[in-house]
Amino acid sequence: MGLLFPAIMCGVFCYLGAIESAPLFGITGSFYGVGRPLVAGLLCGLVFGDVTQGVLCGVAVQAVFIANLSTGGATNSEITYASYGGIGLAMATTKDPAVAVTLSVLVGQTFGLIFYNTRMAAYSFFNNGAQKAAEENNDRGITLWHVVYPQICTFFLRAVPVFLAIYFGQGLVDSLLNSVPEIVTHIISVLGGVLPALGIGMLMNIVVKDKIQLVFFFAGFVLLSFAGLSMVAIVFIAVLVAYLVYLSSAKVAAPAVEASGTANSADAAYEDDDLF
Template identity: 85%
Template sequence: MNLALLFPALMCGVFCYLGAIESCCLFGMSWGYYVMGRPLVAGLLCGLVFGDITQGVLCGVAVQAVFIANLSTGGATNSEITYASYGGIGLAMATTKDPAIAVTLSVLIGQTLGLIFYNTRMALYSFFNNGASRAAENNDDRGITLWHIVYPQICTFFIRAVPVFLIVFFGQGVVDALLNSVPEIVTHIISVLGGVLPALGIGMLMNIVIKDKMQLIFFLAGFVLLSFAGLSMVAIVFIAALVAYLVFLSSGKSAAEPEAQTVADAEAHAVYEDDDLF
């Protein structure tokens, strides 16, 4: 048992709780789910607690690319992103600090343990809702507070913080044993697959964002500028902003021309109208 992992593992669990959509500490969605719950932020925070910010951010970037198009339809989700962020990145930082391994662990944890605890939480919250409804019918302010705020927050903390803490604290030995016992070719395959998953996430995002195949030209132009021209991301952002502005101006002009033509035709037609006839 490595006691040096105690504090980082504990903090990963606390961060996972703060990143929950129902966490009241950071206003739920505003600063919790959409800030603390993002893999990119999780990579930075895990890097801070493990003392290696650079590798933490690299792991966060890789995992963020995988889940960049992650969508939840109603109450259904295909992966629990906060478990994936802090469980996967935290465990990777406790072992290899390899972004590809972080991606593999995040997908594994998010789609297995994450979904198990996510569905457990949904079932428990229906029970809390019934208690809050009964308290409201009886005008019980204290009962409403307990069932609507206190009990759900305690449940969320234990369902999120405790599993992630155990994963990071006790998972180091399991991961190290697996990596040391399996053949090198298997480790290489895991790293390669972990490197491919971010590309899959970006592809899923493109499938959502790109509505017209002509828009692929802009994506390919940016890829060429980055990969072959050697431009930095900052330079490409400025070029993209300029191109977007030019496209906006051209589309606005082309849309305004038919409208102007319609107005001109109406005015020309009005010249020959006699008000006395209508």
């Protein structure tokens, strides 16, 4: 009975974190709020009674998926399933962030994608019903096919699988971790620690446009590892440096824009409108 309530709440949060739940919280509050691993770690920590470990698991999983992108509706991992399925299952077993990362990747890239694509297929059926209701000027039918039925479908495809995975998967995960050799458990922990670094690397590949910008990342690493500064202090330093770089870039760009505008004005003075 002790696992029933946390499993139910993780399933409900997985539903509330879906982009389809936007009518409840808006896209920012649902998909970009409740659906993020960092928030999922906090919520899972609250329902399992260990906020510290929940947040640590959330931070680790967030680092893995920090550069996760969906292009044209296609995605390589379903982040909401990964958040609540992986973190919730880890909180029900070891509460180890490395295990949470491994489980999140496994859940997000297997079961998450299966149910994600199932939802996409079901929604095409709902769209046909909504279109037919619109052609018949059936307001009630439009509401049912466009809002009610999709929400019910989303709830069952998100809340139920996550609940079942956490409630019945605890024993399976515990038995696997207890039965496998220690070297395998160590490999899982090592890989779980490497995956967040891979996520940060993918993010840097997107953000860094010029190799000279890597200097700022190395400076932050030195300040954290050797100078002993806290992360909060480094954030303030980073904000000041970013502001100085912005000011210097603006001062360099302004004369170039003015020169370009002057040249265009000079060219315009010699233009003959009758020629065009």
